[in-house]
Amino acid sequence: xxxxxxxxxxxxxxxxxxxxxxxxxxxxxxxxxxxxxxxxxxxxxxxxxxxxxxxxxxxxxxxxxxxxxxxxxxxxxxxxxxxxxxxxxxxxxxxxxxxxxxxxxxxxxxxxxxxxxxxxxxxxxxxxxxxxxxxxxxxxxxxxxxxxxxxxxxxxxxxxxxxxxxxxxxxxxxxxxxxxxxxxxxxxxxxxxxxxxxxxxxxxxxxxxxxxxxxxxxxxxxxxxxxxxxxxxxxxxxxxxxxxxxxxxxxxxxxxxxxxxxxx
Ligand SMILES: NC(=O)c1ccc[n+]([C@@H]2O[C@H](COP(=O)([O-])OP(=O)(O)OC[C@H]3O[C@@H](n4cnc5c(N)ncnc54)[C@H](OP(=O)(O)O)[C@@H]3O)[C@@H](O)[C@H]2O)c1
Numbered sequence: 708x709x710x711x712x713x714x715x716x717x718x719x720x721x722x723x724x725x726x727x728x729x730x731x732x733x734x735x736x737x738x739x740x741x742x743x744x745x746x747x748x749x750x751x752x753x754x755x756x757x758x759x760x761x762x763x764x765x766x767x768x769x770x771x772x773x774x775x776x777x778x779x780x781x782x783x784x785x786x787x788x789x790x791x792x793x794x795x796x797x798x799x800x801x802x803x804x805x806x807x808x809x810x811x812x813x814x815x816x817x818x819x820x821x822x823x824x825x826x827x828x829x830x831x832x833x834x835x836x837x838x839x840x841x842x843x844x845x846x847x848x849x850x851x852x853x854x855x856x857x858x859x860x861x862x863x864x865x866x867x868x869x870x871x872x873x874x875x876x877x878x879x880x881x882x883x884x885x886x887x888x889x890x891x892x893x894x895x896x897x898x899x900x901x902x903x904x905x906x907x908x909x910x911x912x913x914x915x916x917x918x919x920x921x922x923x924x925x926x927x928x929x930x931x932x933x934x935x936x937x938x939x940x941x942x943x944x945x946x947x948x949x950x951x952x953x954x955x956x957x958x959x960x961x962x963x964x965x966x967x968x969x970x971x
Contacts, residue, residue, distance in 0.1 A: 708929065709788035709842060713737040713777055715767045715826050716793030718745035720901030721846065724921035725790060732757035737780040739773065739826075740793065741766055767793045767822035770829065777829035785837040788928075789830040791868075792846040793822040796861045796903050798965050807859060815860025820867050827875065835887035844928065845872050846894045849936065853945055857965040869893060892933050894924050897941040909965040913938040 712729055716722035718740030726738055730753035738753075740746050743764030750760040763776040780786065795818050797811050823845055830841060850858070851865040872891050879889045898904050898911035899920045915923070915938065927935030936942040948956050 708734075708925070711735045711780075711784055711786050712788040712790065713739070713780060713786055713826070713830065714790045714792060715739045715773075715822060716846075717749055717762070718742045719749075720903060721896070721899055721917050721920050721924075722790070722792040723749045724917035725792065725924060726753050727756065728918070728921045728925055730754075730756040730758035730760070735759040735780075735784065736761065737776060738762040739765060739767055739776060767825055768818065770821075770825040773825040774829040774832065777826070778833065781833050781837040785839070786830055786833065787838075787840060788842045788844065789826060790844045790846065791823040791826040792844075793826075794819045794846065794848075794864075794903070796858055796906070798857050798907070799859070807856075812860035812863075815858070816864045816867070819861060819864030820871075823868050823871065827871075831875075831889065835884055838887060838889075840888050840890075842890045842892065842928070843872075843875075844892045844894060844924075845869075846896070846924075849895050849897050849942060849945055851895060852949060855960075890931075892928060892935060894927070895934070895936040895942065896920055897938050907965060910963045912963065913941050 708729065710733055712734065714722050714726050714736065717726045717738035726736055726749055730736060736753055736758050738746055738750055738760065741764060746762040746764055750762045753760045761780055765772040765776065767773055777786065797815055799808055801808055827843055830838065830843060845868050847868045848865040850862045851869045854862040854866070872893050876891045898914035899917055900914050901917050904911055904914065923937045924935055948959065
């Protein structure tokens with residue numbers, strides 16, 4: 708496993724669980740999120756496990772701030788693993804006669820996608836000597852493949868993260884950099900019992916804990932998997948669902964919508 712790791716969205720949920728699972732003697736971590744007090748607590752737990760930990764409270768949409776933090780960390784020994792995990796979700800809950808909440812939609816796209824872009828840009832802009840083998844991991848969602856009316860901006864952003872990684876992968880495959888290797892992995896979780904999921908008012912089938920999610924992600928990374936999807940049963944159902952006519956898919960989804968009755 709990589710020894711020098713940057714994680715965005717590390718103040719709680721999946722990011723915090725990943726940080727704690729990775730933290731061992733010999734590992735150096737840079738943890739990023741907006742809330743400093745939460746980050747400090749996660750950092751303390753990682754230090755107790757023997758890791759060397761740096762943290763910075765920042766809005767990961769701000770690319771200069773992210774670049775500065777990543778550059779500072781990399782100058783102490785480089786970066787091997789970059790986990791773009793920061794994200795937010797907001798649900799449509801307005802009366803249907805008002806139409807989609809366009810502001811919220813734009814904000815969701817901006818938030819989820821820009822955080823990812825800032826971290827990837829910061830890591831991939833480092834001098835190659837500081838990242839000779841860089842593994843970039845982007846935490847997307849199974850919603851990348853199931854665009855839902857409840858959260859259009861979130862679903863668009865998660866699909867865009869997926870396309871972004873595929874395009875960057877193609878870029879570095881076609882234009883390899885001398886002395887540097889860049890590898891990408893994408894993570895597509897189903898429901899994970901974090902603050903994000905518990906705000907979701909609908910049923911959350913096959914939900915796992917943040918710690919279980921972190922273990923699944925790390926198992927996938929150790930096995931050098933490019934696509935890490937879980938739970939597999941939900942991913943399989945989704946694969947089948949994508950092939951159904953939309954009205955039938957909507958009929959199947961009706962009982963599990965965020966607000967029952969709101970999405971007839
Ligand atoms: N939970 C699920 O069911 C689920 C399912 C599929 C995919 N995911 C994805 O998994 C990732 C982690 O989500 P989670 O479930 O762990 O949610 P969470 O508990 O709400 O954690 C989100 C993390 O992102 C950070 N964050 C959000 N906006 C940020 C910003 N602008 N700048 C810096 N940090 C920011 C938050 O920290 P601060 O608030 O301190 O900034 C927090 O550490 C997200 O990308 C999410 O889309 C989650």
